[in-house]
Amino acid sequence: MSSLQALIFDVDGTLADTERDGHRIAFNQAFKQAGLDWNWSIEMYGQLLSVTGGKERMAYYLDKFNTDFPTDSSTPQMIKELHASKTEHYTELLSTGAIPLRPGVKRLISEARDNDMRIAISTTTTPANVTALLEHALEKGSTDWFEVIAAGDIVPAKKPAADIYNWALKQLNLEASDCLAFEDSLNGIKSSLGAQLKTIITINDYTKDDDFSGASLVLDQMGEPDSPFTTLSGDNHGDSYLNLDLLHKIHAA
Ligand code: XBP
Ligand code: MG
Numbered sequence: 001m002s003s004l005q006a007l008i009f010d011v012d013g014t015l016a017d018t019e020r021d022g023h024r025i026a027f028n029q030a031f032k033q034a035g036l037d038w039n040w041s042i043e044m045y046g047q048l049l050s051v052t053g054g055k056e057r058m059a060y061y062l063d064k065f066n067t068d069f070p071t072d073s074s075t076p077q078m079i080k081e082l083h084a085s086k087t088e089h090y091t092e093l094l095s096t097g098a099i100p101l102r103p104g105v106k107r108l109i110s111e112a113r114d115n116d117m118r119i120a121i122s123t124t125t126t127p128a129n130v131t132a133l134l135e136h137a138l139e140k141g142s143t144d145w146f147e148v149i150a151a152g153d154i155v156p157a158k159k160p161a162a163d164i165y166n167w168a169l170k171q172l173n174l175e176a177s178d179c180l181a182f183e184d185s186l187n188g189i190k191s192s193l194g195a196q197l198k199t200i201i202t203i204n205d206y207t208k209d210d211d212f213s214g215a216s217l218v219l220d221q222m223g224e225p226d227s228p229f230t231t232l233s234g235d236n237h238g239d240s241y242l243n244l245d246l247l248h249k250i251h252a253a
Contacts, residue, residue: 004251005178006118006147007108008168008197012125013184013204015105016133019049020206022099023125026090027054030082033089038066046206052124052187053158055083087126094132101137102202104222104229104242109138111244113145120148122168122181122191124158127151148172160187162194169195180251186210198251200242203232216250 012018024045031038040048044065051060058079062069093099112119121130130151134142143149148171155163169176181192181199185207192199193214201218203210212218216234223229223241235253239246 002175002178004117004180004248006120006172006174006180007112007247008120008122008165008172008179008181008192010181010183010185010188010192011121011123011130011133011151013207014102014182014188014202016099016101016137017204018094018099018129018133019204020045022093023054023086023090026086026093027058029089030086033085034082036082049185049206050187052160053152054086054126055079056158058082083126087128091128091132094129094136097136099133099137102221103227104224106138107224108222108242108244109142109145115244117244118147118172118174119145120150120168120172121146122150122164123152124164124187125151160190160194162191165192165195165197180216180247183215186212189215200247200250202229216253 009015012023020042024040024042028039038061048057048061051057062071062075109119123130127149130149131143148168150164150168150171155167157163165181169179172179176196179197181197183189183192183199183201184204189199189201189212198216199214201212201215202221203218212233217236218232218234219229219242220232221229225241228240229242237246237249
């Protein structure tokens with residue numbers, strides 16, 4: 001059994017609750033700015049999250065929820081422009097510090113760095129969104145802490161396909177058995193398990209009813225020494241917050 005060498009983090013929903021009050025708001029701002037009357041409610045956005053990727057999500061919306069909207073060969077270009085505008089609104093919103101990291105994230109990343117544990121990112125979101133979150137919610141310059149940032153259109157098949165994790169593993173020059181993945185959603189865990197990675201889940205409001213039966217551990221949050229996680233399934237090895245010692249035990253189990 002190889003030793004644990006790297007932690008690979010999903011971004012949206014895992015590092016921060018960015019979907020409901022971040023991405024959703026930015027999509028709606030882009031729609032309004034373009035003169036469209038589209039508005040994604042909190043509830044509808046939950047349904048739209050079944051498709052990963054902002055451009056793919058808009059195409060799905062037109063296909064399933066707004067079938068009266070006329071589409072033609074120019075629609076992909078319209079979606080591309082809307083998406084560029086959405087990214088601007090999203091990064092602007094994050095630059096105000098509007099979205100904090102989830103509990104335990106900063107502490108765990110600091111512990112990893114202090115112990116020379118390699119860290120990477122594997123996400124469906126646009127690279128600029130990752131930078132905006134890390135620079136404003138984690139620490140200025142923290143983007144450089146991550147050895148690999150696998151993001152957005154770098155692979156054509158987004159999560160739930162395993163491609164983005166396989167791409168990250170290749171860049172790290174590691175095997176899946178050397179790493180752990182951190183996810184929050186069904187599409188995320190399908191992707192990480194598809195790449196053969198042991199996966200730890202922290203749920204959120206949109207994903208709490210997802211099927212995480214393949215996860216090593218399912219938690220409500222990463223937890224802090226003075227604010228324990230709640231274990232929803234899996235072996236927490238008697239611990240109450242995610243720390244490197246616990247991660248080594250999960251990896252070795
Ligand atoms: C999250 C996503 C993304 C974002 C939108 O993926 O599904 O689509 O909602 O991002 P992950 P873009 O949890 O893997 O980070 O609009 O930039 O595509
Ligand atoms: Mg996610």
